[in-house]
Amino acid sequence: MSLPGPIALPEAQWTADYLSVPENLTLACQTNAALALQLLSERAQENTQTHIEQRRAEYETEAVRLQQETNKNITDLLLQLVNQQNNLTPRLPQSKSKIPDPVLYDGDATKLNNFVASLSNKIQHSIEYFPDETAKVSYAYSRLDNACQNRVRGHFRHLYEAGADVTITTFVQFTDILCYYFDDPARKQKADQKLFTLKQRGRSFYDFITEFEDTLADSSWVNQSQQLRPYLEQAVSSELQDVFLLIDAPTDYKGFVDFCRTKDSKIQQKRALRSTRQEYEQSRRPLLSTSSSTQTPAPRGPFPKPFTTLPPSKIFTPLAAADQVLVSRGGNVLDLDHTSQQKGPDGKLTQAAKDARYQLNRCLRCNKEGHIARNCDLPSRPRAFRASENDAGPKTLISSPPSYDQQLKD
Numbered sequence: 001m002s003l004p005g006p007i008a009l010p011e012a013q014w015t016a017d018y019l020s021v022p023e024n025l026t027l028a029c030q031t032n033a034a035l036a037l038q039l040l041s042e043r044a045q046e047n048t049q050t051h052i053e054q055r056r057a058e059y060e061t062e063a064v065r066l067q068q069e070t071n072k073n074i075t076d077l078l079l080q081l082v083n084q085q086n087n088l089t090p091r092l093p094q095s096k097s098k099i100p101d102p103v104l105y106d107g108d109a110t111k112l113n114n115f116v117a118s119l120s121n122k123i124q125h126s127i128e129y130f131p132d133e134t135a136k137v138s139y140a141y142s143r144l145d146n147a148c149q150n151r152v153r154g155h156f157r158h159l160y161e162a163g164a165d166v167t168i169t170t171f172v173q174f175t176d177i178l179c180y181y182f183d184d185p186a187r188k189q190k191a192d193q194k195l196f197t198l199k200q201r202g203r204s205f206y207d208f209i210t211e212f213e214d215t216l217a218d219s220s221w222v223n224q225s226q227q228l229r230p231y232l233e234q235a236v237s238s239e240l241q242d243v244f245l246l247i248d249a250p251t252d253y254k255g256f257v258d259f260c261r262t263k264d265s266k267i268q269q270k271r272a273l274r275s276t277r278q279e280y281e282q283s284r285r286p287l288l289s290t291s292s293s294t295q296t297p298a299p300r301g302p303f304p305k306p307f308t309t310l311p312p313s314k315i316f317t318p319l320a321a322a323d324q325v326l327v328s329r330g331g332n333v334l335d336l337d338h339t340s341q342q343k344g345p346d347g348k349l350t351q352a353a354k355d356a357r358y359q360l361n362r363c364l365r366c367n368k369e370g371h372i373a374r375n376c377d378l379p380s381r382p383r384a385f386r387a388s389e390n391d392a393g394p395k396t397l398i399s400s401p402p403s404y405d406q407q408l409k410d
């Protein structure tokens with residue numbers, strides 16, 4: 001702090017602030033100039049040191065800032081160089097492609113569509129291998145065997161003769177050349193003929209519709225699938241046709257196909273369950289035969305004379321025409337199966353149960369398929385009858401196997 005005016009102080013109280021006032025400095029120089037000069041020198045050194053430290057701190061801060069800016073500029077420059085290098089140098093393909101190469105085409109017309117599809121799939125998923133159309137055509141030409149290459153050699157003269165014009169420049173032109181030389185000219189006519197002769201019959205609807213749509217793709221009806229819906233309804237299995245009598249199927253082609261797939265899957269499950277059940281029953285028949293053969297046979301007696309013809313009451317009455325159609329197609333098999341198990345108050349089968357077993361081609365005794373009552377492995381119940389009163393000898397009970405008429409009664 002500067003003093004307001006000249007003040008005479010003792011030498012012991014002199015400070016740099018005191019001497020900074022010109023009037024005080026004049027008095028001090030008159031009293032002791034050496035001491036005043038020494039105090040001023042020390043103050044100057046302190047100011048100089050403080051200034052140097054401040055400037056040094058500023059220089060260090062500026063140096064750190066410049067270093068950071070320089071590093072950023074260098075990093076940006078390196079990234080630009082890397083990007084330029086990537087743009088100038090094409091990326092090298094991987095050593096192994098994920099999509100395998102198609103098999104060499106041998107000129108078979110039936111394999112042409114699959115070969116073209118494999119080529120397109122390979123090129124689309126390995127674009128780094130084929131940067132332009134020329135590379136695509138060269139690769140596609142290399143997947144032809146020697147016989148096919150010789151056949152289309154006229155369109156690739158530039159590969160054998162210097163200065164020859166390039167006629168095939170795109171992959172689409174290459175596929176057109178393949179179709180011109182190797183495709184079946186009557187492919188559509190054959191597909192149309194096959195399309196209207198396909199039937200599902202005993203196979204699954206999945207296998208049938210796969211072949212149907214594959215044939216449809218080669219036919220002239222490829223864009224008119226909706227018009228084929230009525231024919232497809234007639235080509236499916238009889239089980240599915242029975243379902244159409246109970247449930248209205250969708251009118252559009254896609255909805256109809258989805259509907260048939262859902263219903264046919266349930267039909268196939270029932271078939272598999274029925275087949276498994278029959279195999280299980282057949283595997284147990286030897287066991288039943290063995291167990292029945294070890295039993296002691298009952299005393300045999302005279303057999304009643306079997307009927308040569310069935311009585312009118314036992315003649316089977318056929319079902320109505322509509323019921324026969326449903327039974328032949330499996331429409332009311334479950335109803336008949338339930339009816340075949342009905343018994344009367346006396347514990348015997350009702351006439352409706354017997355008729356149901358006839359319709360299902362089942363045994364009247366065990367209600368199983370594959371045999372009739374006379375060949376059934378189920379042991380028969382011994383039946384006793386009393387001899388005639390006119391016969392001589394003691395009256396005894398004699399067991400005998402049931403007659404054919406008795407089988408019908410059971």
